Amino acid sequence: MLTGSPAIPFQQMHMQADTSGRVLVLDSGVGGLSVQREIKRMLPDAALLYLADRAAFPYGDWDAAALREHICALVVSVSEVWQPSAVVIACNTASTLVLKSLREIMSVPVVGTVPAIKPAASQTQSGVFAVLATPGTVKRDYTQDLIIEFAPEHHIALVGATGLAALAEDKLAGRVVDLDRLLQEIVPCFVEKDGQRTDCIVLGCTHYPFLQEEMEQVAPWPVTWIDPAPAIAKRLVQVVEPETIATGFEDLFFLTS
Structure with missing residues (x-):
């Protein structure tokens, strides 16, 4: 199910940052891979960075304010290293809480997942x-x-x-x-x-x-x-500038624990 490299611990992320412009896809586990596969179907050459936030799984058990703070801090931290061309929050629970906040602090498109x-x-x-x-x-x-x-x-x-x-x-x-x-x-x-x-x-x-x-x-x-995955991938295609997306690199998969 995973594409590209095997899972790499989050702590090694600095050592792996060899290009900017990947699309960052985030979920609390591997569920967001259902979104990643649709992104690859529509953008087959795009280089993706999948972050499985296993340390925080499942997001549904979190207090709303704490989850918002956690995800915003995590996305900012990863983005400082990797400079993604777009961020996809591949989780309904997270998206219903953090989209507004992330869009205020990020300079790249942020695509969420909401109930269809x-x-x-x-x-x-x-x-x-x-x-x-x-x-x-x-x-x-x-x-x-x-x-x-x-x-x-x-x-x-x-x-x-x-x-x-x-x-x-x-x-x-x-x-x-x-x-x-x-x-x-x-x-x-x-x-x-x-x-x-x-x-x-x-x-x-x-x-x-x-x-x-x-x-x-x-x-x-x-x-x-x-x-909802096809609609999420379609929305990404609509909002991201194609020339900003890194290509020619394998997809990477990271775990926070």
């Missing part, structure tokens, strides 16, 4: 869909504002899953996914309202697309799974 409520509202045929995310993303005002703006007439099940990100980490580490636990996490998404039932589920965490095959396997009925 607008696409779900346009794709649902039943008017009933679910947002499957971390508890932190579900409770954020940002998420509620998206619902008010784009889906005020829809019936939406907001489901805060506590263990799905860890299950995705297990899968990407080669461990077997616990399907019973997976079903327990996703079954609240499947609801019926006025004779209609859930027909779309927004994957509101970048870890979750890696579990889509297993979720389809245990789902009570077929639904459309909405992965």
Whole structure:
């Protein structure tokens, strides 16, 4: 799943800085690789720097103010060494908190990840869909504002899953996914309202697309799974100047622990 070099400890980052202009992709673990693969699909020659903030995993357990301070400090620290051409926060929980602050302090484009409520509202045929995310993303005002703006007439099940990100980490580490636990996490998404039932589920965490095959396997009925990664990559292409992106270098993968 990882491209380029093997994982390198964060402490060695200074020793590895051989070029500026890479696109910095950040998540609390390996979930953001679902976003990285879409970036590589749209920008195949771009050099990427993926930072897995394992020391802080999972972001959903953090106090909001502390998480905002932590991520801003981390991005600034990395950027001082690597001088990225753009920053992608490949995490819904983090994005709902830090985008405004980061955009105020960074001189390069900052692209975030937000629940794909607008696409779900346009794709649902039943008017009933679910947002499957971390508890932190579900409770954020940002998420509620998206619902008010784009889906005020829809019936939406907001489901805060506590263990799905860890299950995705297990899968990407080669461990077997616990399907019973997976079903327990996703079954609240499947609801019926006025004779209609859930027909779309927004994957509101970048870890979750890696579990889509297993979720389809245990789902009570077929639904459309909405992965935000293609839209994130498309937004990056729109806001970054192509000539500022480093090319001709392998992608790098760093761990903070």
